[in-house]
Amino acid sequence: MARPRGGGGVVLAPMVRCRALNKIPTEAHVVYYSQRSTQGGFLITEGTLVAPNGHGRLPYCPGIYTDEQVEGWRKVVDAVHAKGAIIFCQLWHGGRASHPVYQPGGGTPISSTEKPISNRWRILMPDGSYASEIPEVVEHYRQAMLNAIRAVRILDVVTGFDGIEIHGGHGYLIDQFLKDGINDRTDEYGGSLANRCKFLMEVLHAVVLAISAERVAVRISLAIDHFDASDSNPLSLGLAVVERLNKLQKDIGSQLTYLHVTHPRYAAPCRAQSHVQCNEGEEGHLMRTLRNAFKGTFIVSGRYTRELGMDVVAKGDADLISYGWLFISNPDLVHRFKVNEPLNKYVQATFYTQDPVVGYTDYPFLGQETEDTKSLSRL
Numbered sequence: 620m621a622r623p624r625g626g627g628g629v630v631l632a633p634m635v636r637c638r639a640l641n642k643i644p645t646e647a648h649v650v651y652y653s654q655r656s657t658q659g660g661f662l663i664t665e666g667t668l669v670a671p672n673g674h675g676r677l678p679y680c681p682g683i684y685t686d687e688q689v690e691g692w693r694k695v696v697d698a699v700h701a702k703g704a705i706i707f708c709q710l711w712h713g714g715r716a717s718h719p720v721y722q723p724g725g726g727t728p729i730s731s732t733e734k735p736i737s738n739r740w741r742i743l744m745p746d747g748s749y750a751s752e753i754p755e756v757v758e759h760y761r762q763a764m765l766n767a768i769r770a771v772r773i774l775d776v777v778t779g780f781d782g783i784e785i786h787g788g789h790g791y792l793i794d795q796f797l798k799d800g801i802n803d804r805t806d807e808y809g810g811s812l813a814n815r816c817k818f819l820m821e822v823l824h825a826v827v828l829a830i831s832a833e834r835v836a837v838r839i840s841l842a843i844d845h846f847d848a849s850d851s852n853p854l855s856l857g858l859a860v861v862e863r864l865n866k867l868q869k870d871i872g873s874q875l876t877y878l879h880v881t882h883p884r885y886a887a888p889c890r891a892q893s894h895v896q897c898n899e900g901e902e903g904h905l906m907r908t909l910r911n912a913f914k915g916t917f918i919v920s921g922r923y924t925r926e927l928g929m930d931v932v933a934k935g936d937a938d939l940i941s942y943g944w945l946f947i948s949n950p951d952l953v954h955r956f957k958v959n960e961p962l963n964k965y966v967q968a969t970f971y972t973q974d975p976v977v978g979y980t981d982y983p984f985l986g987q988e989t990e991d992t993k994s995l996s997r998l
Contacts, residue, residue, distance in 0.1 A: 712793070864915075
């Protein structure tokens with residue numbers, strides 16, 4: 620498979636949007652992803668559940684473990700390919716970042732720990748309210764890995780996705796194994812860096828064997844404490860992960876499609892609420908070190924602007940930039956960046972609603988704006 624180039628180096632970042640009312644992609648998904656497709660462009664889907672027990676913190680997320688879900692995604696893929704774009708499916712398991720209301724039979728979410736998430740984080744319920752307590756998690760890690768393998772096999776045979784991205788960040792299941800601030804296991808999956816990387820690598824090995832490395836990517840977020848996923852030494856953890864990814868590539872004689880790393884800047888709003896100061900020099904050093912260590916295509920995300928993205932790519936600190944919120948409100952973001960036109964403002968209140976149009980597919984293309992939708996500034 621050809622390496623993703625992205626339109627002008629711009630990639631649609633994976634983002635939960637809560638529009639799959641029965642966990643099945645709908646015609647609204649077809650429109651949403653098609654709107655953001657361009658010739659040679661590169662899209663990554665929202666987090667897609669690998670199993671019924673993989674549901675995370677937000678309602679109405681799509682899966683890829685039933686025939687109906689697969690058929691829904693097939694329509695999305697066909698629409699994206701018709702525009703000449705490439706699309707990867709992000710495989711996602713929420714782990715402990717969930718609630719019994721999202722679990723089969725009201726069961727307990729699985730994770731690498733029995734510790735609950737702190738009250739700092741809230742779980743959005745299907746009725747729009749927030750849960751006040753997060754349950755403890757006790758199940759064994761193997762359940763998630765087996766479900767991931769099953770989903771990948773379905774993906775490879777039926778849907779036609781160009782590849783997959785394994786979500787190993789943002790406080791979800793794999794991240795819960797990687798970070799020593801969460802993982803308190805005393806077996807071969809906890810403790811040392813090597814042990815904490817084991818779950819990720821076992822999942823990755825299984826997926827690569829199923830569909831080949833050229834169609835597989837990994838996302839990590841080392842210095843982000845999303846859902847309390849903190850680590851005492853993010854740089855050491857990152858280098859440990861990269862070392863194993865490089866070794867895997869060498870052993871199989873083939874490169875992964877890319878490594879996708881979230882810049883710590885992503886967590887800026889949460890840090891502000893917690894009065895945590897960021898160290899831009901330290902964070903920049905972390906990202907550059909990982910970039911230089913990884914032998915392959917390097918994608919970054921995390922509140923990049925057009926100018927920041929251009930600067931990072933020009934300096935060689937990344938190959939591609941994935942954009943989230945700016946792509947939500949600007950379906951033609953690639954074109955707007957190319958001609959340097961003002962952007963539509965996004966409306967956060969509609970990010971996670973269930974309306975198939977408002978805040979989802981109704982953002983105007985350049986030249987279609989009304990006075991109400993025109994941006995006030997270049998972002």
